[in-house]
Each structure stands twice: as structure tokens, then as C-alpha cells.
Amino acid sequence: MRSSTLKRLLESSRTSTLIWVYLSAIVGILSLVGMAEVPYILVCLSFLFAGLFMDYKQTYPIRRLFLNTFGVAMVLYFGSQLSLDNLVGPLSNLLLVLLGIKFLEEKKPxxxxxxxLLSLLCISLATLHNLSLSFLLFLLVFSFLSITSLVFINSYRQSQKDYQRAEVFFYYSKVSLALFISVFLFAIPFFVGLP
Structure with a gap:
């Protein structure tokens, strides 16, 4: 009984899409380590795990109106902390809180x-703090995961089928890898030629 439920869950197009989205978000969160305050990173990660649990159970007890109100309050709170001397800290904390709020909602496309988008903003903000060669690897991993997430979200949005076969999953994964390699190969001439 339990193995059939797990198999059905893994073959769900929504679940496979959410896996890629969560992996992208985790990379975005980790990119802000060292920039954001530790309590906000922990809050975001706890919201992520709560969101995973809610997605597994497919129950979302927190109303969207409350989450939106909380999000606006956080924007106002962190916005009041912004200054030219202190720009990166409040923005990184705000992005983590907003990302955490999104984990608690029902995830439609x-x-x-x-x-x-919030994960991309996290990575973009992290480039202000970290321009080392090791961050390039971080950026490449995020690029691959986000491109794959976009492919799976678009597939899920168009079909909305309950289940997809493993062949379909691997086909979309190959398409994502081809897109990632294409973006990387086209980025090199643009990087060299545009300046």
C-alpha cells in the first residue's frame, strides 16, 4: 500500500515539478549564507520544510490573505531598515522571508x-557579496536547476495531468540539459563581444 502511494507520488507531474522548484529555491537560500542574518535563514528553511509537508499532504491551512498581509508587513519592516550604508542585509533578509512565505502557499504554476523569481533575486543579490570562482559553480548549478524548473512548470501548466511516465520525466530532463548547455554556449560570445 505504502509503496504504491510513493510510486504514484513520484510519477505525479506536480510532484516532479515541485522537486525542481524546491531544489532551485534551496540553492537560492544557500547563496545568501553570510549575507543574511542566521535567524532569517533558519525561518526560511523551516518554512520550506513546512511547505514540503503541506505539499505532501496537499493541505494548506494558512490562508493566503494572512500570508499576503504578513508579506506586506515584512516589506514595510525591512524597507524601513534600508539605507545606503545598510542595503544588502535588509534586502537579503526580506528575500528570505518572502521566499519562506511562498513555501506556505498552495503552489500553482x-x-x-x-x-x-525570488530565488533568482537571492542569487543576484549574492553576486554583490561573492565574486569568487567557487560562486561560478553555485551559479551554474542554479542555472541548470532553474531552467529545468521552468521546463517542468510549463509542461505541468499545459498538461495538468495527474501522472507522467518515467520516460516523460527523463525526456524533459534531457531537454532542460540541452537548454542549459545552449544558454551557457551562447553566453560566452555575448560576454566577450558585448563590452
Whole structure:
């Protein structure tokens, strides 16, 4: 009984899409380590695990109106802390809190796109703090995961089928890898030629 439920869950197009989205978000969160305050990183990670549990159970007890109100309050709170001397800290804390709030909502394709956008903003903000060669690897991992997430979100949004076969999953993974390699190969001439 339990193995059939797990198999059905893993073959769900929504679940496979959420796996990629969560992996992208984790990379975005980890990119802010050292910039954001530790309590906000822990809050975001705890919201992420709560969101995973809610997605597994497919129950979302917290109303969206409350989450939106909380999000606006956090924007105002961190916005009041912004200054030219202290720009990166409040922004990174704000991004983590907003990302955490998105984990607590039911994840429709629109919400998945928003999670990816917030994760991209986290990575973008992290480039202000970390320009080392090791960060390039971090950026490449995020690029691959986010491109794969976009492919799976678009597939899920268009089909909305309950289950997908393993062949379909691997096909979309190959398409994502091809897109990632193409983006990387086209980025090199643009990087060299545009300046």
C-alpha cells in the first residue's frame, strides 16, 4: 500500500515539478549564507520544510490573505531598515522571508514562477557579496536547476495531468540539459563581444 502511494507520488507531474522548484529555491537560500542574518535563514528553511509537508499532504491551512498581509508587513519592516550604508542585509533578509512565505502557499504554476523569481533575486543579490570562482559553480548549478524548473512548470501548466511516465520525466530532463548547455554556449560570445 505504502509503496504504491510513493510510486504514484513520484510519477505525479506536480510532484516532479515541485522537486525542481524546491531544489532551485534551496540553492537560492544557500547563496545568501553570510549575507543574511542566521535567524532569517533558519525561518526560511523551516518554512520550506513546512511547505514540503503541506505539499505532501496537499493541505494548506494558512490562508493566503494572512500570508499576503504578513508579506506586506515584512516589506514595510525591512524597507524601513534600508539605507545606503545598510542595503544588502535588509534586502537579503526580506528575500528570505518572502521566499519562506511562498513555501506556505498552495503552489500553482504562478506561485512556482514566483518562487523561482525570488530565488533568482537571492542569487543576484549574492553576486554583490561573492565574486569568487567557487560562486561560478553555485551559479551554474542554479542555472541548470532553474531552467529545468521552468521546463517542468510549463509542461505541468499545459498538461495538468495527474501522472507522467518515467520516460516523460527523463525526456524533459534531457531537454532542460540541452537548454542549459545552449544558454551557457551562447553566453560566452555575448560576454566577450558585448563590452
Amino acid at each position: 504562478r506561485d512556482m514562477y514566483q518562487i523561482l
